[in-house]
Amino acid sequence: MKFAAVILAAGYSSRIGGFKPLMELGGQSLIGRCAGLFRRADIDDIVLITGYRHKEVEAEAARLDLPCIYNPDYDRGMYSSVCAAAAHLQCTKVDGFFMLPVDIPLIRPATIAALSAAFAGRAVVYPSYEGLRGHPPLIPAHLIPAILAHDGRGGLKSLLETQEHLDVAVWDKGILMDADTPEDFAVLTRRVERLTIGEPAEALALAKLAMPEKGVAHGLAVARIAATLGRELNRHGARLDIDLLRNGALLHDVAKGKPQHEAGGAELLKGLGLEKLAAIVAAHRDLPPPATGVLTEKEVVCLADKLVRGTTCLSVRRRFAEKLDLYAQDEAACLAIRGRLADALALQALVEKTVGRSIEEILAAAPDP
Numbered sequence: 622m623k624f625a626a627v628i629l630a631a632g633y634s635s636r637i638g639g640f641k642p643l644m645e646l647g648g649q650s651l652i653g654r655c656a657g658l659f660r661r662a663d664i665d666d667i668v669l670i671t672g673y674r675h676k677e678v679e680a681e682a683a684r685l686d687l688p689c690i691y692n693p694d695y696d697r698g699m700y701s702s703v704c705a706a707a708a709h710l711q712c713t714k715v716d717g718f719f720m721l722p723v724d725i726p727l728i729r730p731a732t733i734a735a736l737s738a739a740f741a742g743r744a745v746v747y748p749s750y751e752g753l754r755g756h757p758p759l760i761p762a763h764l765i766p767a768i769l770a771h772d773g774r775g776g777l778k779s780l781l782e783t784q785e786h787l788d789v790a791v792w793d794k795g796i797l798m799d800a801d802t803p804e805d806f807a808v809l810t811r812r813v814e815r816l817t818i819g820e821p822a823e824a825l826a827l828a829k830l831a832m833p834e835k836g837v838a839h840g841l842a843v844a845r846i847a848a849t850l851g852r853e854l855n856r857h858g859a860r861l862d863i864d865l866l867r868n869g870a871l872l873h874d875v876a877k878g879k880p881q882h883e884a885g886g887a888e889l890l891k892g893l894g895l896e897k898l899a900a901i902v903a904a905h906r907d908l909p910p911p912a913t914g915v916l917t918e919k920e921v922v923c924l925a926d927k928l929v930r931g932t933t934c935l936s937v938r939r940r941f942a943e944k945l946d947l948y949a950q951d952e953a954a955c956l957a958i959r960g961r962l963a964d965a966l967a968l969q970a971l972v973e974k975t976v977g978r979s980i981e982e983i984l985a986a987a988p989d990p
Contacts, residue, residue: 631672
């Protein structure tokens with residue numbers, strides 16, 4: 622299948638107090654953010670629809686090597702830009718096209734990949750986060766004549782609602798987040814700095830999509846302990862990122878059941894743009910105490926995992942005693958288990974030394990989840 626992408630950037634930006642296409646977010650213009658999204662998802666046929674202040678927009682597009690189409694009727698509303706795009710696309714050979722307003726700039730490439738994979742040629746494909754549809758729709762090319770014939774009442778949404786459609790569940794909250802007001806833009810500014818970690822709600826949505834129910838329950842139990850340890854360590858001078866701890870712990874077994882599931886899980890998360898979580902998942906099975914004596918999120922998640930069987934909290938020694946009983950007839954396995962036990966006990970000792978309390982005391986004092 623061949624796909625194109627349309628970025629709509631012709632409007633006035635009347636509510637935000639700036640000119641959205643050229644506003645910078647994390648060091649890139651919103652135009653650059655949107656174009657980069659599609660390019661990272663291997664969509665190379667991208668066109669930018671311009672209108673208001675089109676000379677400035679076209680200059681930025683030229684810098685980004687991004688083709689433009691000027692819509693002289695931009696003051697008639699967004700649907701005029703949709704039609705300008707459709708008129709261009711009817712002369713190309715594409716099976717479908719994404720339609721994205723420039724003020725929705727922090728969608729993840731993994732979402733575009735999921736929509737592309739679900740596209741079968743007839744239905745409009747929408748991303749859906751927690752049951753809510755978002756942007757961008759992937760529109761079949763056979764609807765181009767209907768778009769051009771539509772009178773524009775109700776916009777593109779009203780036309781597409783009459784068509785066959787498919788909703789694809791995604792974990793990407795960015796599909797719902799636009800830059801319509803200064804407050805919206807402030808939220809996006811905070812989000813862009815955390816994309817490689819994700820929001821806690823996104824991590825939970827991903828876990829539910831990628832893991833069995835038992836795996837999610839185990840991940841949540843480990844995440845609660847990791848966050849508890851992290852908060853206590855932070856009270857004693859550590860500088861641990863609690864969301865990084867929680868999300869890494871929740872997803873540590875995202876590839877459980879596959880060979881070398883730590884490495885497999887890390888590769889999966891890297892592919893989703895969650896690089897900081899990937900580093901934790903890759904190391905969660907076994908870590909010696911850091912030579913510096915300073916605990917990082919990796920060590921805390923590794924230890925938290927050793928304090929949970931299923932959803933039950935138990936001591937490190939008991940957890941490993943069960944493993945040793947299970948593999949009692951396999952001397953090589955027992956040797957490896959004893960090595961991991963020694964590392965886990967060393968991590969526990971470092972936590973207890975830093976905090977001045979035992980693990981049991983720390984966890985007993987934690988508030989109920």
